[in-house]
Amino acid sequence: MAKPTVDYSLYLVTDSGLNHPSRTLLQSVEDSILGGVTLVQLREKDLDTPAFIELARKVHAVTKKHNVPLLINDNLEVALAIDAEGAHVGQDDISCVEARRLLGPNKILGISTGTIEEAQKALADGADYIGIGTCFMTQTKSPKRTLGPIGVRAILEALPAESEMKTVVIGGIKHDNTRRVVTHSAGAHGRIVDGIAVVTGIVGAQDAKVASEQLLSEFKIGHELATTKHQNNIRGTVQDGRASVEDVIKSFPQMLTTLREKSPLTHHISNYVVMNDTANATLALGGSPIMAPSAIEAEDLSKVVSSVVLNIGTLTDSFVDCMYEAGKHANAQSKPIVFDPVGAGATKLREETTRKILNAMHVDIIKGNAGEISTIAKIIGGGDKTETIAMRGVDSLGSGFSNPAAIVQAVARREGAVVAMTGITDYVSDGFRTVAIENGNAYQGRITGSGCMIASSIASFAAISPNDHFAAAVAGIVALNLAGEHAGTRADVHGPGTFRAAFIDEIANLTPQQMLNEARIKTVTV
Ligand code: 3NM
Ligand code: MG
Numbered sequence: 001m002a003k004p005t006v007d008y009s010l011y012l013v014t015d016s017g018l019n020h021p022s023r024t025l026l027q028s029v030e031d032s033i034l035g036g037v038t039l040v041q042l043r044e045k046d047l048d049t050p051a052f053i054e055l056a057r058k059v060h061a062v063t064k065k066h067n068v069p070l071l072i073n074d075n076l077e078v079a080l081a082i083d084a085e086g087a088h089v090g091q092d093d094i095s096c097v098e099a100r101r102l103l104g105p106n107k108i109l110g111i112s113t114g115t116i117e118e119a120q121k122a123l124a125d126g127a128d129y130i131g132i133g134t135c136f137m138t139q140t141k142s143p144k145r146t147l148g149p150i151g152v153r154a155i156l157e158a159l160p161a162e163s164e165m166k167t168v169v170i171g172g173i174k175h176d177n178t179r180r181v182v183t184h185s186a187g188a189h190g191r192i193v194d195g196i197a198v199v200t201g202i203v204g205a206q207d208a209k210v211a212s213e214q215l216l217s218e219f220k221i222g223h224e225l226a227t228t229k230h231q232n233n234i235r236g237t238v239q240d241g242r243a244s245v246e247d248v249i250k251s252f253p254q255m256l257t258t259l260r261e262k263s264p265l266t267h268h269i270s271n272y273v274v275m276n277d278t279a280n281a282t283l284a285l286g287g288s289p290i291m292a293p294s295a296i297e298a299e300d301l302s303k304v305v306s307s308v309v310l311n312i313g314t315l316t317d318s319f320v321d322c323m324y325e326a327g328k329h330a331n332a333q334s335k336p337i338v339f340d341p342v343g344a345g346a347t348k349l350r351e352e353t354t355r356k357i358l359n360a361m362h363v364d365i366i367k368g369n370a371g372e373i374s375t376i377a378k379i380i381g382g383g384d385k386t387e388t389i390a391m392r393g394v395d396s397l398g399s400g401f402s403n404p405a406a407i408v409q410a411v412a413r414r415e416g417a418v419v420a421m422t423g424i425t426d427y428v429s430d431g432f433r434t435v436a437i438e439n440g441n442a443y444q445g446r447i448t449g450s451g452c453m454i455a456s457s458i459a460s461f462a463a464i465s466p467n468d469h470f471a472a473a474v475a476g477i478v479a480l481n482l483a484g485e486h487a488g489t490r491a492d493v494h495g496p497g498t499f500r501a502a503f504i505d506e507i508a509n510l511t512p513q514q515m516l517n518e519a520r521i522k523t524v525t526v
Helices: 025-034 049-065 076-081 096-103 116-124 148-158 175-185 208-235 245-250 252-262 275-285 295-304 317-332 348-360 370-380 385-397 404-415 442-446 450-464 469-488 496-509 512-518
Strands: 010-013 039-042 070-073 086-089 108-113 129-132 166-170 195-198 265-269 288-291 307-311 337-340 365-368 418-421 426-429 434-437 521-523
Touching: 010 025, 010 208, 025 039, 025 049, 025 208, 039 049, 049 070, 049 076, 070 076, 076 086, 076 096, 086 096, 096 108, 108 116, 116 129, 116 148, 129 148, 148 166, 148 175, 148 348, 166 175, 175 195, 175 208, 175 317, 195 208, 245 252, 245 469, 245 521, 252 450, 252 469, 252 512, 265 275, 265 295, 265 317, 265 450, 275 288, 275 450, 275 469, 275 496, 295 317, 307 317, 307 450, 317 337, 317 348, 337 450, 348 370, 365 370, 365 450, 365 469, 370 404, 370 418, 404 418, 404 426, 404 434, 418 469, 426 469, 434 469, 442 469, 442 496, 450 469, 469 496, 469 512
Parallel strands: 010 039, 010 195, 039 070, 070 086, 086 108, 108 129, 129 166, 166 195, 265 288, 265 307, 307 337, 337 365, 365 418
Antiparallel strands: 418 426, 426 434, 434 521
């Protein structure tokens, strides 16, 4: 019999120990298939071979009835005895080459991989697909480390473009992170995971059919989004529906007016040093701040706020917990997140937290200085040729980039986020539109928190500009830079202390018309 063609979209991996007590494993398998599972792996780590064979025959009867292939985990004897459609092996199990020899050419063979080397070896050893994991923390297995979507992407990108190797992602996959895993792991060469492999999310669910339906639907949406993301990346031109930079600037007065009318609430998980100044700057601009660093109220807040700021300055464990909670719920509620990776490269903790945040959620806007953006460029790495070249500039030049606009654009495209890099000149890009902003005053660099206040301003604008975060980032920077210019030239400003007070005043005094008349913005062609 020829090798069956397999739809990997939703891959159920069983575990009797985790099966919901309200039903048998067999029922879980059948319910999940009715809910859309396209492939099943029977994974029984504690059964001896005769008992495994007995269970496998029963499961196979169910999967055959629905025309869904069944793979057996690790135990080739069982796979052969019941004539399963294939097998799945781990790195510590029987070798891939030996498994292929036993199974013959017409059975499906998959192997778990957690590194680029393992994935490349699987290709050479004749596997049909690789399970890439562990993606997120999971109780089903105790992983030594998790890859996150960024790590999954690195493995996808290491596979040759022409290879027919199929890929599924595994570990902690739930309906509420599926979409992000699929879009965010999409490689620069357009390879998207072919499926998600799930244990607890299905067998442990109250209703395996409903859980499977949700997972499959999220996978399909993610796949669609990832395809679009890739098309955007390769086209690399201004897409239909994106306002031109000129039109964005023309919309500034209306944006500030709307912000002041709506006074959107922004959840700040900020740091001890700047909490007061960022709250005051938000109020002065016309928004409403809520400074709430407790994870316990993050879900409730996500329902009432219009945007979120995650700032990793003065980092503590409880801030980190709150950022994860707030980020997860903000994504679920489609509330924009502004990520301010303060001092990202300064310590291991901050770098790791930055990586975890980028992995655990979709951040809509990243705002940082050159050093912080360079740390992010290093974390996300890789990419296509132009991106790699741009990113390499980070290593060779430290924070003094030879071509800052190219790096900002590359990071934006790679992350699918708007990136704002602040400095004497500020750069903003959504990967397609890239601008340099020349407004601002030197005093802004002489008080603490002026960058954090810009993140707050961006978040207020993002709240009223949900469909164009690029416009929000540019407007947010221009507004505070103009306030800086106005404050810095005031006769009553004699130093940083008086500037700080005058700055808050001038944020409040800023008029919509000034946003249009005084903005100094140049489009940069990278
Ligand atoms: N393999 P859940 S992680 C079976 O990393 C398995 O290779 C993994 O379970 C790997 O969906 C894993 O409950 C468990 O998180 C996945
Ligand atoms: Mg495994």
